[in-house]
Amino acid sequence: xxxxxxxxxxxxxxxxxxxxxxxxxxxxxxxxxxxxxxxxxxxxxxxxxxxxxxxxxxxxxxxxxxxxxxxxxxxxxxxxxxxxxxxxxxxxxxxxxxxxxxxxxxxxxxxxxxxxxxxxxxxxxxxxxxxxxxxxxxxxxxxxxxxxxxxxxxxxxxxxxxxxxxxxxxxxxxxxxxxxxxxxxxxxxxxxxxxxxxxxxxxxxxxxxxxxxxxxxxxxxxxxxxxxxxxxxxxxxxxxxxxxxxx
Amino acid sequence: xxxxxxxxxxxxxxxxxxxxxxxxxxxxxxxxxxxxxxxxxxxxxxxxxxxxxxxxxxxxxxxxxxxxxxxxxxxxxxxxxxxxxxxxxxxxxxxxxxxxxxxxxxxxxxxxxxxxxxxxxxxxxxxxxxxxxxxxxxxxxxxxxxxxxxxxxxxxxxxxxxxxxxxxxxxxxxxxxxxxxxxxxxxxxxxxxxxxxxxxxxxxxxxxxxxxxxxxxxxxxxxxxxxxxxxxxxxxxxxxxxxxxxx
DNA sequence: GTACTTTGCGTAATAATTACACAATTAAAC
DNA sequence: GTTTAATTGTGTAATTATTACGCAAAGTAC
Numbered sequence: 162x163x164x165x166x167x168x169x170x171x172x173x174x175x176x177x178x179x180x181x182x183x184x185x186x187x188x189x190x191x192x193x194x195x196x197x198x199x200x201x202x203x204x205x206x207x208x209x210x211x212x213x214x215x216x217x218x219x220x221x222x223x224x225x226x227x228x229x230x231x232x233x234x235x236x237x238x239x240x241x242x243x244x245x246x247x248x249x250x251x252x253x254x255x256x257x258x259x260x261x262x263x264x265x266x267x268x269x270x271x272x273x274x275x276x277x278x279x280x281x282x283x284x285x286x287x288x289x290x291x292x293x294x295x296x297x298x299x300x301x302x303x304x305x306x307x308x309x310x311x312x313x314x315x316x317x318x319x320x321x322x323x324x325x326x327x328x329x330x331x332x333x334x335x336x337x338x339x340x341x342x343x344x345x346x347x348x349x350x351x352x353x354x355x356x357x358x359x360x361x362x363x364x365x366x367x368x369x370x371x372x373x374x375x376x377x378x379x380x381x382x383x384x385x386x387x388x389x390x391x392x393x394x395x396x397x398x399x400x401x402x403x404x405x406x407x408x
Numbered sequence: 409x410x411x412x413x414x415x416x417x418x419x420x421x422x423x424x425x426x427x428x429x430x431x432x433x434x435x436x437x438x439x440x441x442x443x444x445x446x447x448x449x450x451x452x453x454x455x456x457x458x459x460x461x462x463x464x465x466x467x468x469x470x471x472x473x474x475x476x477x478x479x480x481x482x483x484x485x486x487x488x489x490x491x492x493x494x495x496x497x498x499x500x501x502x503x504x505x506x507x508x509x510x511x512x513x514x515x516x517x518x519x520x521x522x523x524x525x526x527x528x529x530x531x532x533x534x535x536x537x538x539x540x541x542x543x544x545x546x547x548x549x550x551x552x553x554x555x556x557x558x559x560x561x562x563x564x565x566x567x568x569x570x571x572x573x574x575x576x577x578x579x580x581x582x583x584x585x586x587x588x589x590x591x592x593x594x595x596x597x598x599x600x601x602x603x604x605x606x607x608x609x610x611x612x613x614x615x616x617x618x619x620x621x622x623x624x625x626x627x628x629x630x631x632x633x634x635x636x637x638x639x640x641x642x643x644x645x646x647x648x649x650x651x652x653x654x655x
Numbered sequence: 656g657t658a659c660t661t662t663g664c665g666t667a668a669t670a671a672t673t674a675c676a677c678a679a680t681t682a683a684a685c
Numbered sequence: 686g687t688t689t690a691a692t693t694g695t696g697t698a699a700t701t702a703t704t705a706c707g708c709a710a711a712g713t714a715c
Contacts, residue, residue: 263479
């Protein structure tokens with residue numbers, strides 16, 4: 162941003178002072194952050210929502226968000242919200258985009274920046290901080306408050322794309338996981354059924370899984386081997402990911 | 409956004425009135441839009457920049473941007489900037505993401521939302537509206553003002569990805585183009601050399617090109633056939649695009 | 656120990672991608 | 686108008702990636 166209006170309507174570069182004046186007078190747009198927090202539990206992809214108590218959106222669910230503080234980075238704002246809501250730090254967090262229709266919020270002009278986050282539900286289960294919060298199956302999410310349905314849809318699509326290009330999905334799993342759990346995760350996120358043998362073949366071909374030499378416990382059938390993701394090797398390898406079967 | 413602080417630091421849903429108060433008092437963050445305007449000329453991918461006359465960034469180039477007005481949608485703001493700068497409407501425009509580090513702008517707290525746009529330089533050439541504006545080869549773009557280098561890099565990466573998944577690139581070409589021009593475009597955007605026969609094969613296999621029954625004029629060699637992109641067919645086909653050779 | 660469930664594993668068929676060369680067309684130079 | 690130079694237009698074989706698919710062994714539940 163570095164422009165001002167010339168008489169003919171075409172802006173040109175301008176001085177710091179002129180910009181400062183503009184910046185200070187531009188006080189009628191508020192900025193917020195909204196987070197789509199994904200979790201994976203019981204082989205379902207879940208999203209954490211809060212019940213809206215605004216009259217306008219009685220009984221509707223909404224995303225978790227807050228106004229951005231003047232002295233905090235945008236990303237820091239998203240981390241703050243996540244910390245407050247889940248008690249967790251060091252989460253997978255990715256900005257998606259801004260949503261800025263004039264009338265998107267009944268309280269006035271509020272532009273919001275959407276993020277999504279992936280959390281390990283095992284960790285979170287211990288810290289339920291607010292009983293207005295509930296996990297919802299992603300398939301059953303509909304009719305959210307404000308423009309949150311659109312935001313959610315956009316973030317969910319982004320996640321689907323992301324896990325096919327990056328090893329983001331592992332953030333939703335326990336540190337140790339079986340290949341079956343990993344496949345269930347991909348099937349839940351992408352909404353497809355994948356061939357078991359081809360799925361295993363593909364992951365082993367990538368060679369980013371470390372065999373922990375342990376097996377599942379408390380499963381009512383033959384237990385599978387447990388693995389963890391080799392982030393180190395992934396970083397070193399120049400982040401070349403082999404795509405997962407189609408969406 | 410729909411939260412307030414409880415005494416224990418964990419926010420919960422709140423009333424419209426409470427939010428309005430917050431929104432109105434949150435007057436210390438300004439919001440801008442910055443546009444990365446791409447063009448394609450002489451087989452090079454170009455970007456339109458303006459010379460910054462801010463002291464802090466003397467002699468540096470910067471993206472085209474402006475503050476968002478309280479009564480305009482975010483997208484409308486980007487279209488306004490493009491219209492002012494290029495004289496063109498109906499441009500290809502895509503939001504990329506927001507950039508919101510606290511100290512990214514010397515004039516105060518300004519969060520900016522980045523867009524990129526693809527324009528047909530043939531159209532634009534007729535309307536040079538401001539002599540502070542210049543087209544730059546994307547390869548030579550470095551050391552931009554503010555955090556504009558980071559914004560530019562992010563937008564350029566996004567474009568590279570985009571043209572491999574959507575028929576966005578055609579917005580950079582004249583309405584009628586030869587396959588050679590199309591290939592030059594992809595090579596310029598992706599920064600790779602592609603095999604001519606395989607490139608042609610791939611595009612013909614997609615079957616979205618309409619042979620106009622015309623040939624190039626004023627080329628110092630055998631002229632190629634001219635084509636246009638069949639957007640209609642593309643829409644009807646459920647937007648299935650066949651990926652272009654790797655990056 | 657029998658029934659049940661799930662793991663772990665390999666191959667053949669099909670589809671997609673890559674590498675690669677030569678004749679025909681046009682404009683430009685002479 | 687003949688030659689030169691540049692570029693178009695076209696096909697196939699080799700390689701690689703993807704898909705479809707079944708059975709023996711391991712462990713749990715009873």
